[in-house]
Amino acid sequence: MTDASPGPNASAARILIVDDDERNLLALSQVCEPVAGVVCVSSGRDALRQLLREDFAVILLDVFMPDLDGYETAALIRERAQSARIPIIFLSAVNKETEHLMRGYAMGAVDYVFKPVDPIVLRSKVSVFVDLFQMRRQLELSERRQASILRALPMAIYEVTEKDGLLLRRFHGGDLTRFLGDEAEAVSRNERAWEDWVHPDDRELLYSEPERGGDTVTVEYRWIGPGGARHHILDQRIATTKATGERRWAGSLLDITERKELEARLVHAGKIDALGQLTGGVAHDFNNLLAAILGGISILERRLELGEKELRVVEQMRHAATQGTELVRRLMAFARQQELSPSNVSPATLCESVAGLVTHTLGGSVTVKWDCPDLGLNLYVDRGQLELAVMNLIINARDAMPGGGEIGVEFARVENTPADKPMLCIRIADSGCGIPASKLAKVTEPFFTTKEMGKGTGLGLSMVSGFVDQSGGELRISSREGEGTTIELILPATESQVSNAPGEGDCSLSWLAGKNLLIIDDDDAVREILSEQFRDSGALIDGFASGLAALEAVRQRPDKYDYVLCDFAMPEMDGLETLQSIGQIAPSARGVLMSGNVTDSRLEKQVEVPVVRKPINLEALEEAFASVA
Template sequence: MNVRSSLKLRAERPPPAPDKVHKAKILIVDDDERNLLALTEVLDSLAEVVTATSGRDALRALLREDFAVILLDVFMPEMDGYETAGFIRERDQTARIPIIFLSAVNKETEHLMRGYAMGAVDYVFKPVDALVLHSKAAVFVDLYKLRREIEERNRAEIVLQEAKFRAEEQRLEIERELQATRLRQAAILNSLPVVLFEATYSEKDGLRRRVVGGDRSALSGDAAAWLRDDEARWEDQILAEDRPAVASEYAKPCGKGDRASVRYRWATADGPPLYLLEQAVRVDDRAWVGSITDVTAQSLLENQLLQAQKLDALGQLTGGVAHDFNNLLAAVLGGIQLLARRTNLDQSQQAILDQMREAVDQGIALVKSLLAFARKQPLSPTSIDPETLRKSVMGLVDHALDTTFPVDWTVTAEDHAFFADPSQLTLVLLNLIINARDAMPGGGTISIVIDRPSEPSTSADGLRIVVADEGPGIPAEILDKVTEPFFTTKPPGKGTGLGLSMAAGFAEQSGGKLLISAPPNGGTRVEIKLPARRVDCDEDL
């Protein structure tokens, strides 16, 4: 092809565009190096310029990068501008990029219409007016930056909504735990003997109590009779050793609303003293209201409650403690292995090193035991319709997935239903979808299949869920580790490493299993097999 005339550059150069958050790129495609140089000079202040000398080079550049606008020469050897534009429009990722055709000839309407038919948004003829070309390109660069800012804002909103969803989920869980704790405490209080009193305090007389409510018979023997005698002084029966503590509790300077709580021993006519818990609230400078509880018979219950609270706290803290402890063990084990490789040890030194390694192995086993304890949970299995499950999950993840993450559902098990815990199954599937999304930062399709395996052999094979993404996949060397608690490939702060571990534990506890594979063509495939029931019968498959 003959060399085309170079661009006519005017003296007046457009002012440089201000820098923005998103740096736009312009792709210039022309087989004439002089034209590329001239066009680059015009548009360099507007955006980063990428050049290509042929249609094939342009298509390769489009596979690597995104562009605000493409300036495409119509007449080029091998592949002309029209053919190149056709390939660009066929590809979903590039079909939206504006194309401006450049041509020194063929200004007829027929050629113009052909260019617009191939997806061009404008048609510029050579020699090009630099200011006009700059202005046209600036429009598309500004639109590109605006679109990028909107996408960034949408991504931020999605992250915020996801965080809000997780926070709401945590709030609901905390509320459930709080409600359960309140019910336990109410049950305990109902089983305890409690008497309510009003009292006045003075330095001369101390605290004078008067029963105003509760069950007097709730207190044992002498204490109950004593409360019926309005003239009796309760303080007289408090053991002498405990009186100073009671007096100081009520005598300390405090204001309205302050509380007093003291445990003391109360003497009986015969037999051992009672252990009483007295709790009161100051209602003014001299007046108190409170309760007296006989806790003598509750010592065993207290110990049991304390143990239950310890186990509850252990269940909440085990995960984090085990994680940190595991890191320490990993450092120690790494040091032991380094010593073993780099030093020549005699028999006695090697024996010491072996003992150290054995101790680390025991620590690792302890960590695994703690984690196994921490994730124990009661399940309430019931029949779950696959289509209902799909709708429920999509209703939860719609806000976390934009148009770059289409979800392709295939449900072919209408005559069967899962037999598992609905809330846990929903949570597991939700975590798998979020993992699939996070594995594809640039977007991609999430495929979800619910069907029956081709050769079911056990009840665990009744129904299966397969979640597949189009991400880079999981390296073979870590494929076996991804279900370990706290193992994650995400950056710090982006994941806990408990999602797949929880899914595996749920599948096993439900009588099923979880399989993870990385196909050779890329992506990750997670398969959960769970027990199922036929819709028209009650027997498990």
Template structure:
């Protein structure tokens, strides 16, 4: 008897759905089967279908003769649903005993067909079999789930172990944090660097391991990443155990996410960047010193160059009539070299002003066309091997610094002439396009290799080295002037000798009215 009670207790969690339109029949079923499981009683097929939508049952006891939806129709609908199609159904009926009626019940998916009045012990034995099968199935499912969980945990432990080995093998510091951003563990590189244990990282950003000047900044950046889920990147200094000195590190962190996209942890790395950072700082200081020297030297050179220019001009005026051809050519050559040197010094000064943000503009409204004509005429006088063609409309009003715009035009046209050693045509165009004032300077020279198109706008950048002269500053200065006018400049070239290059400039128009008039 004790064993029987224990068996019934183990079966008490099964739920049995009883469907009958007569309440006394339901009470009789509950009295007979109540100790085998939890009885759920409904009085119609419709109500049974509703319960089956949201609940699971070990067995369905279904009366055949019911008003409205009978037992056969109810069974058919139960078997059509994915959730309930495998629940066993036992039909109960007191009316039809013929074979065709019984076969119809089995055809609707019934596992048994019990005639009323039924013998309680027979019905109990039938129900007990299906309840026990249901509980065994549930037990197997739980065991399967537990097995899968143990397998997952074993895989996670193995993965964590391999992950740890990988982290320890890396030459940079690696840290692990939980979803809330609390650092839990560091790798071997961290232990060797700091002399601390692997788990001595809980408050890393505010610890003695981090330079005092960097603690709050690193901690604030870390808190922001944890709060927003964004990647973390910050430079900070950490103390080295060997000598107590600090070295620069680049800290980066990415979140680990589960299948639903939720953050489950963080992986942080700290890469030693001390050597390249200090080299970069030294290079920056050297560049600053070089720029300061160039600026100072340029200023100092202007005075003797101006004096030399005045002396040449004075000699030409005083002795020009009595001077022989040789001395006259010498003075002319000297004058040309002084002008060239003055131009180089002026370029160095302009670059220095650009770097320090002191390249000022004296802006006014003016017509660009006369400026372009004058520039072309002046530059044409300096070369007999090139034909300078100007293609412009009647007028082009703009707002800017005429002197600086002329400097840009002179640089572009001079470059076109310089890099067309075989002569040819240099075309200067100006027009209105897309609400902007457009300038284009094209030549038939040596062209620019594709990989050098970006280099030529850098300081001292030259597509062909020093072969064609110049310091490589003209385009840098032109780019700075155009940018200060709110415009842009770029080069286009196939890189094939003889096809030349085209430099494009776009500048904002002075007013919408000018844009409309020029476009009409």
């Protein structure tokens, strides 16, 4: 057996030449080399061995050879599936009679070439089969490439016959295993129907569209896989033929689950944003009311002699107003718009403070197991909001175990985080009733609750989710109905030492005694209550309902005012513009903004003027004025 090297125009196609005469092999290879690569063998047995190793575009086979002649070799080639389709051209120096030619064709020959061979004729015949081989290879490669693409896509290709209202599908490509797993083979063999897994409430959609008489059908429906996995399917098909009582279609099934989930998240984000905008406006007005109420209570306590019963009533009023302030904080929390003041909080301190707050609310049948080890890290979050979040989760866990049980609160390092961005995990687990899978994705939506009517506001988990998100962390919820719920707060951490907790401080207004204070607020109640509250401390107060009116007073007496307290949201001229204008006329007056709305982006961007929130904390107000140069 000899191999001839391919010529310069050779391709992947190869030609097998079989002849027992070495001179003929040399001559034939010289003729064929410009067309394709050539492999030469000198016997039928060698030819069969070569065909086991590789594929050929065409075989040039001598008829008369010792041992196995050309006819016998051709018969064996045709018996093997691997080589049965390879074209065979017989080479013969004798036997040009019709009888011999017919025998060759019966053995599988596609042509005869007689010796001595005409090089041009032989090269032309061989070129035809080489071209066909290359085209077949390209077609196979294209088909494999298309099949690979289809397998990589979340889709399946099918043909369907509709008859008597039934759809008979036959699948021809794509990744059916992605949808059906081990059941894919049964569906491919028509032992099971794709429709068996379509959600029962959506099966009518498969048949309603064709009834309209159109040639194209597009249907979206829910689909539940053999393992319980839920998908959204886009089913598109187009009519290929029409006949009486029967229609044929070609179509595709596309898994659009991720798209539907993304759409749901975008809708949820839109709802949160809209609710946040609404909440910001409500919080502004509500905080003005609370500022007036709490300020008025403080004035009444100082100016009136109250008996024991009256003091209890006043204290209840103060408690109710304070609860209203807390409600506003929770509303802003789920809207991701509350103001956070992060500090270093140790796990042990958090456990101690929250344990003291929840002990009397759990009842005798529910206990909390605290696991607060020293991990070498402290949380870096808003302490008050974190305590409120953990309290909410513990109370939710208690409500999920009406028959009693144990709640686990555990702290752990989060592995595989960047060295400069450590994280801590707070894990709260219960063994209660769990959350149904259909509701799990909704539990962080505002006003959504799994509790009975009247037993939940639907703000608890929303507040927690908002706080975690705004803190730069992640909220993870896992639950199985009847087996309990585990919630993980993944929060930023630091190796820095714990910050000292803020104290109450001296809340007196003695620093205002004898000072001139200008109060600007378009809300009459807030302005009057604050004015009276500060007058009781010995301050000299002027109040105005607009920035323009206040500016006129300052122009008349530029050196009169020591302090200016101005509301931010006012018509015509807002508080920031008012203070900037006053600063140009009376640069020695210290100005502070007050606001009941934390959502205005202008407040977030400006840093030159301190801002205090309504209802006003007197200690925060003193610090704000002290910070103004």
